[in-house]
Amino acid sequence: MKDKKPIKDGTIRVDYLARVEGEGSLYVKVKNGKVADLQFRIFEPPRFFEAFLRGRNFREVPDITARICGICPIAYQMSSSQALERALGVRITGPLRDLRRLIYCGEWIESHVLHVYMLHAPDFFGYPSAVHMAKDHPDAVVRALRMKKLGNDLMTVIGGREIHPVNVTVGGFYRAPKKRELTPLLDELHWARTAAVDTVRLVAGLNFPDLDVDYEFVALSHPDEYAITDGRLVSNRGLDIDVAEYEEHFEELHEEHSHALRSAIKGRGNYAVGPLARFNLNFEKLGTMEKDLARDVGCVPPVTNPFKSIVVRSLETLHAINESIRLIETYEEPERSMMTVVPKAGTGCGCTEAPRGICWHRYSVDATGVIQNAKIVPPTAQNQKTMESDLRAFVEKHIELPKGELTWRCEQAIRNYDPCISCATHFLKLHLEVCP
């Protein structure tokens, strides 16, 4: 019955966070109604991608980095391809660039719908999972599965399969899809457009726990479109840089209770990436339909309550669907599926908008195209400090809640960021414990 009472002195522990990708835990120590200690701990074992990328051929990099994350492999393939193209002096334009945006839209749809309905919505509706939710809300769950499948189908048609697609390479694609392979998806996309509008209306009517935070938001920004595949890095506090300047402005810290490095803006501290950042910084670049709907449901910038990310994710899903329709309708098969890429020594940076936020990569290659070093900064590592500061603010504001409910709300506050813990953990440098 302890869980029914508020905590004055004591701890909140969640040893294995559910409905996130990967292994993390939460520990909050409360003393005299104040947070004395708070740790969002990542115990997912490190896998050392940056170490073993060294010595591999540049062609292999998109295949290997995809394996950092089964939920957003395209983000890793796109950021690594872009970085290597910059290193090798290749620029992707025209239909090849459109195809990249299209497969990325597929990943956004798949990942966002998974998160909105299966990972996040159950918190708002009070169910342990979407499977439990399906009993009382079968229509919503069936709709979610159909939308998610469409995102997967887009990735499969262009990429060969939805998890770890095989078709993306440095310079373009191994094979460009025929127009007739893409157009059959249009009917389902038109259905999904309506489904996405219904989704926005459904989640906009939820009860949002009270929390407003003065964030520094960081996202890509592009003059002509809602940035996904490329752009400049901007923030609401004046940052405006080329992605190659990232390391001059950001740093990574390694703290004891976590297997992930956490990022900070030099001299300013934590910042937020992901749907809220993109929406607040790039709202004007959304389509008329998304903007009108956002105004209609009362979700317009600045959105500073992280629990409302579920609404923004749904609006972004609608945008990804509308973009997919546009890109398929205007698609013209390219003459060549892949640009000629000649190995030469160089260094390049790449950055794209993973569903969870910017995913930044840097590689150096030698004259034969062999990777000399690699650095990868995934979105969840960048959000980690912000997730902790949200939790601290939330616990102090809602300390009167019964412990059981407060614990659940804390989990929900972490899920606001759709954290991908598998990603966040991939990139530690190697330390080996030598076993006999």
Place this chain on the structure above:
Amino acid sequence: MAKKGKPKLAVWKFASCDGCQLSLLDCEDELLAVVGALEIANFPEASREVTKGPYDLSLVEGSITTAHDAERIHQVRRVSKVLVTIGACATSGGIQALRNFQDVKRYVPLVYAHPEYIETLNKSTAIADHVKVDFELRGCPISKKQLIEVLSAFLIGRKPVLPNYSVCMECKRRGTVCVMVAAGIPCMGPVTQAGCGAICPSYYRGCYGCFGPKELPNTESLSTWWKRLGRADADIVQAFRSFNAYADAFRKESEAHER
């Protein structure tokens, strides 16, 4: 919420990318039927509700890379009646098994600023190296179709029917022209187990071995063919050293070309 008598399903994660367990949620057309036939008793990626074991069927994703996980897999085995490993990490150590080929000393300069915060073993190993495994599902990622076959077979109480022949058979069946013979593109298909549906050659690239070695693969012969196509020993080492690098047949072939 469990109806009495429904078999209890658990999904466990070790070092991995989450993609193989996501494959279960990606079975959009079958998911509601699956949860109708099985009780999702322990699947943290999908539900915060955990029902106590023992579990009738455990799906295990990921490889063993820490001392803690080497202990934990024994606990998982103890509470599982049937244990099925899913994916290349669980069946061969995965891409993170590339560390297994490195001389530890060479990595010392790469040690992180605070190595004392990190615990890891010097090898990434398959689940079957630690506990008895009842069935292995290959792939990076696994095939949804094969996953549904394993679940159906489990529910009926029969052995899953999965191919152990090579990707070449799947290419022939889908009518893909051989990229190696017709276009001189090096391909791992002849030594790689079928299961993906021969995706890569249909996208005009060579297979890169996601499903690991087929039964009795003639890796030596394939290497000879790769050399005829102008590939050096170093290229052959890398081709065998990817997502199933520590699977026996692939490991041996890569080592044979190392010096």
